Amino acid sequence: MNHSVPPLKLGVCGLGTVASGLIELITQNPARISERAGRPLSITRIASRTPRPARMPAHAEFSTDLAALIDDPEVDVVVELIGGVEPAHSLIERALELGKPVVTANKEVLARHGDALFLRASARGVPIGFEASVGGGIPIIKAVRESLGGDEISRIVGIVNGTTNFILSRMDEDGASFEDALAEAKALGYAEAVPDYDIEGVDAAHKVAILASLAWGIPFDVGEVHMQGIAGIDRDDLAFARRLGYVVRHLGLAQKAETHIETCVFPALVPKSNLLGSVCGVTNAVEVTSRALGKSLFIGAGAGALPTANSVLSDVLDIANGRSVKRLPSHGRERVADSQSCATYYLRAQADDKTGVLARLTDLLAGQGIGIDALLQPEIDAALGSPSAASIVLITHATEESRMRQAVSRIQAIPEIRGPVSLIRVFEGE
Numbered sequence: 005m006n007h008s009v010p011p012l013k014l015g016v017c018g019l020g021t022v023a024s025g026l027i028e029l030i031t032q033n034p035a036r037i038s039e040r041a042g043r044p045l046s047i048t049r050i051a052s053r054t055p056r057p058a059r060m061p062a063h064a065e066f067s068t069d070l071a072a073l074i075d076d077p078e079v080d081v082v083v084e085l086i087g088g089v090e091p092a093h094s095l096i097e098r099a100l101e102l103g104k105p106v107v108t109a110n111k112e113v114l115a116r117h118g119d120a121l122f123l124r125a126s127a128r129g130v131p132i133g134f135e136a137s138v139g140g141g142i143p144i145i146k147a148v149r150e151s152l153g154g155d156e157i158s159r160i161v162g163i164v165n166g167t168t169n170f171i172l173s174r175m176d177e178d179g180a181s182f183e184d185a186l187a188e189a190k191a192l193g194y195a196e197a198v199p200d201y202d203i204e205g206v207d208a209a210h211k212v213a214i215l216a217s218l219a220w221g222i223p224f225d226v227g228e229v230h231m232q233g234i235a236g237i238d239r240d241d242l243a244f245a246r247r248l249g250y251v252v253r254h255l256g257l258a259q260k261a262e263t264h265i266e267t268c269v270f271p272a273l274v275p276k277s278n279l280l281g282s283v284c285g286v287t288n289a290v291e292v293t294s295r296a297l298g299k300s301l302f303i304g305a306g307a308g309a310l311p312t313a314n315s316v317l318s319d320v321l322d323i324a325n326g327r328s329v330k331r332l333p334s335h336g337r338e339r340v341a342d343s344q345s346c347a348t349y350y351l352r353a354q355a356d357d358k359t360g361v362l363a364r365l366t367d368l369l370a371g372q373g374i375g376i377d378a379l380l381q382p383e384i385d386a387a388l389g390s391p392s393a394a395s396i397v398l399i400t401h402a403t404e405e406s407r408m409r410q411a412v413s414r415i416q417a418i419p420e421i422r423g424p425v426s427l428i429r430v431f432e433g434e
């Protein structure tokens with residue numbers, strides 16, 4: 005390490021899970037971190053709206069005044085780990101305006117305001133590091149932007165939300181209830197401050213918007229990502245999926261079609277034999293398909309204090325070493341459009357166990373031109389607590405989503421159908 009180089013002084017905004025992880029990483033082995041930074045590295049100032057923490061790095065000043073941290077001339081690099089849009093967005097804007105490099109884990113701010121922020125950063129000649137915004141500890145930003153920078157990416161698909169994968173795994177493998185699994189994900193620091201963001205697919209949509217922008221140089225725009233979460237999935241779906249050879253995963257998908265880019269997040273039946281199907285717990289996995297490399301899979305801890313902090317720290321080290329990428333790819337002119345590609349679907353309906361209901365349901369699908377690929381024998385559904393109810397479970401041939409949804413609303417209107425009909429896309433991983 006060159007001791008003649010002045011130290012790089014960090015100002016950390018926020019004191020949640022990731023900030024605590026960052027403090028731990030930097031304070032546990034300062035000599036090694038400074039060695040990697042090529043100069044001493046210190047957390048000079050921490051600001052948070054919550055009170056002063058019990059454990060603080062030595063010499064770090066604490067205050068609840070976030071704006072003062074940004075303006076402090078003693079702060080060289082601003083590390084924004086507050087989450088949410090405001091005040092995080094304004095603080096990042098201000099830091100860039102002052103010519104300070106920013107490191108952030110804030111996927112929402114980037115997915116909503118990324119274009120303007122990168123314009124501002126480039127005008128001031130400073131970088132924004134955002135490795136921690138997607139995939140937690142997986143270096144997927146670097147992989148897509150730098151390692152695959154010369155390749156032509158055609159598709160990015162994967163598990164990009166650790167909380168939903170954790171919930172689905174706990175429900176499926178351990179029989180946990182949705183509520184208990186979510187409470188556990190919260191306690192472990194995986195869930196967003198507003199857990200609906202995880203459950204409804206909002207967080208995954210932010211991440212897909214970021215990856216699509218990097219892959220094809222299109223504007224950051226979460227508004228275009230077709231969004232579906234896991235709220236409607238219950239344990240019966242997971243059990244039936246298993247019997248059919250699948251597991252349920254929440255996927256993010258961005259792919260290049262002939263004339264546009266499709267972006268969506270959705271729960272899907274994934275074959276147990278598929279690599280994504282074997283990804284459990286908080287783990288994230290992103291499969292990238294590109295012309296030169298073919299398929300590559302990036303896998304690792306998708307949330308949590310130390311994994312995410314490691315991504316933040318890697319951005320800080322890049323800044324310390326003057327090797328941050330300041331420019332984003334901006335060659336794409338493709339329009340982002342809703343996915344209308346065909347898919348096969350899993351459908352489950354609970355019905356009164358009366359003769360003719362199954363026939364009505366299958367006739368209705370046939371009437372919409374939807375073929376059936378697999379059908380489980382209707383079963384008396386003990387879970388319903390009534391011997392007169394049965395579950396009808398089937399997998400369709402490939403069909404358009406709009407046609408499938410129309411059919412489901414008609415099935416839902418059959419008087420013998422009880423409760424909501426489950427409809428889950430099948431992703432074979434082709």
Ligand code: HSE
Nearest residue numbers: 165166167195196307
């Ligand atoms: N809530 C997010 C997740 C945190 O579960 O993936 C990491 O971005």
